[in-house]
Amino acid sequence: MARVAKHTFRSRIADSLRDAILGGDIEPGSQLVETALAEQFGVSRGPLREAIRQLIEEGILKTVPYTGTYVIDISVGDVDEIYSIRRNLETFAFEQVWDRRDAAFRGELQRRHDALTATIDAGDDKASILAELSFHGAVYEATGHSFLLHIWAGLRGRLQLYWAAHHRAHGLRGPRRDGHDAYLRLALGGDLEAMRREIDSHMRRGAEQTKAFLDGRERRPARRA
Structure with missing residues (x-):
């Protein structure tokens, strides 16, 4: 079986995360727990972190120093x-x-x-x-x-x-x-x-x-x- 390209793997995880956020399965303001997400997607934390960085760049997630990564909430x-x-x-x-x-x-x-x-x-x-x-x-x-x-x-x-x-x-x-x-x-x-x-x-x-x-x-x- 052909290997899935690294960027494709990251994009698939990002797509799944984005879908969960937009669908309300992960609520606005929620903190993302990498260990739980890695287990849920059955992936290592490396590509998961790349996907998270992608969604931070898109403005869907934000990182709070010394605290964690959260879904942006809209006020x-x-x-x-x-x-x-x-x-x-x-x-x-x-x-x-x-x-x-x-x-x-x-x-x-x-x-x-x-x-x-x-x-x-x-x-x-x-x-x-x-x-x-x-x-x-x-x-x-x-x-x-x-x-x-x-x-x-x-x-x-x-x-x-x-x-x-x-x-x-x-x-x-x-x-x-x-x-x-x-x-x-x-x-x-x-x-x-x-x-x-x-x-x-x-x-x-x-x-x-x-x-x-x-x-x-x-x-x-x-x-x-």
Whole structure:
């Protein structure tokens, strides 16, 4: 049997960990225990640590010095910050590419929208989160703006956790099937000002719904041991 490449092995472990976190099996704020995870996945701690480092780079996990590694938790304040910065970043990205939206860009955006719709139809919540990231990421990639892409990469992990919390809050198996139709239509259209308004509206709706869920969670009394 052919050996599995080291990076592939690491990626498989990272994918499994990410799925468990986005699915709520490993809750926000939880500490990761390497010995328990290594036993669960049947792997040595070397590739497990590489997978953990990958998720730290993605912004899903964080390391607290002298304490351990934890799943990032999303607060109401985090949602406000994500909304404010992402609204401005995505607007800036569209302003950069607006006059350069060629057939390749339009086709790619449509293809990613179709892929997102397919995951929603399949009821695959975790895949829909990654597909939604890919859909929104298209405009950042099209800018060719290296610093903007760096910032976007830093936001991706938080957005995955943000959307997972939003879906769990409303018992969803992904975003609404028509949730990106207006966004796509305007992104392919000719009215930049209408696109600016849609970005603001699209992101505000999701932020307010998720904040309501998180605010209720934060107000609930802690469970007694």
